[in-house]
Each structure stands twice: as C-alpha cells, then as structure tokens.
Amino acid sequence: MPDEETRALRRRLGRRAAIVRQRTRQKNEVHGVLMRNLKGRPPVSDVFGKAGRAWLEGLELPVDEAETLASALRQIDFLSEVISGLEAELARGALASEDILLSDLIERGLDTSQACSA
DSSP states (O other): OOHHHHHHHHHHHHHHHHHHHHHHHHHHHHHHHHHHHTTOOSSSSSSTSSSHHHHHHOOOOHHHHHHHHHHHHHHHHHHHHEEEEEEEHHHHHHOOOOOOOHHHHTTTOOTTTTTTOO
C-alpha cells in the first residue's frame, strides 16, 4: 500500500489528466465550429495562440456558432490556468521530495517551466 504522499501525487496526476481531457474536448469543439462553417485550415500554426485568437475573432459566424466558439475559448483559458497551477504544485512537490524526480513528471508531459518561479 503506497504512503499518503504517493496517493496524493497520484490523485493530483489523475486530476490533471482529467482537466487536460476537458480542455481537449473544448479545443475539439472549436475545430468543430470551424468545420461546420467551412472555414478551412487556419492561416496560423496555433489557432489557440495570440495570432490564432485574433483570426478566430475576425470570423463571421452564425450567432449560435459564435456563442459556442466564445464559450469554448473561455473554458480553454480557464482550464489552462488550472493546469498550470497543478503543474506548478506538482513540480514544487517534486523539488521538495527525495522520492519524486522532476524528470519523471516531465516524462509524464507536465510543463514544469513555471514551477520553480511560482
């Protein structure tokens, strides 16, 4: 039976994975709006980056699709903030623990770039 620290780490990792899946669903919703309205491939490499967001804002969409797009983008922003907070907490825990290696968390796909500065 793992100790409490290990169980807490597993719960945090599971929570992060679930939130990443939620964010992915919202990103898929954005792509669905683009496909349903035949908007084609965005002229930017990252439709969720700064230039991509500007492109999305300039699209002419039916009202219901514009609402769906705006809602999905708000949720993506919120979930991204939650994920960043979880990753910072996981990385801080790894730095403070003798049993958890930061490299193990990086292998699991965590962005630890903000962890040391947070």
